[in-house]
Amino acid sequence: MSLQEITAKMKEGASKKSAFGNSVKFATDQGVVHIDGNQTPPDVTNDDKPxxxxxxxxxxxxxxxxxxxxxxxxxxxxxxxxxEGDMGVAMKLQSILR
Incomplete structure (x- = not known):
């Protein structure tokens, strides 16, 4: 699976979710996936943002x-x-990614 395929899968999943009030970045050796959970549905991009x-x-x-x-x-x-950063946000991810 490529980074683009994973991003598309995460976008599809996020489209059914509500805002969770935080932003999360997955940083890998092949690029990043940024989830902005401050909006409904959360925005999923490959932008390397804070x-x-x-x-x-x-x-x-x-x-x-x-x-x-x-x-x-x-x-x-x-x-x-x-x-790195807020561990509580990471704990919220389990419900977001499923």
């Missing part, structure tokens, strides 16, 4: 996370996922 929470991970792990093959908590506990 965010309340930045989640850093390898692209292959990110693809597995979005594809449902990797659990976010497991990724965090094993060091595959690193969080």
């Amino acid at each position: 965010a309340d929470c930045t989640i850093k991970m390898d692209f292959s792990d990110f693809a597995d996370l979005i594809g449902g093959k990797l659990d976010g908590m497991t990724a965090f506990m094993t060091g595959k996922l690193k969080i």
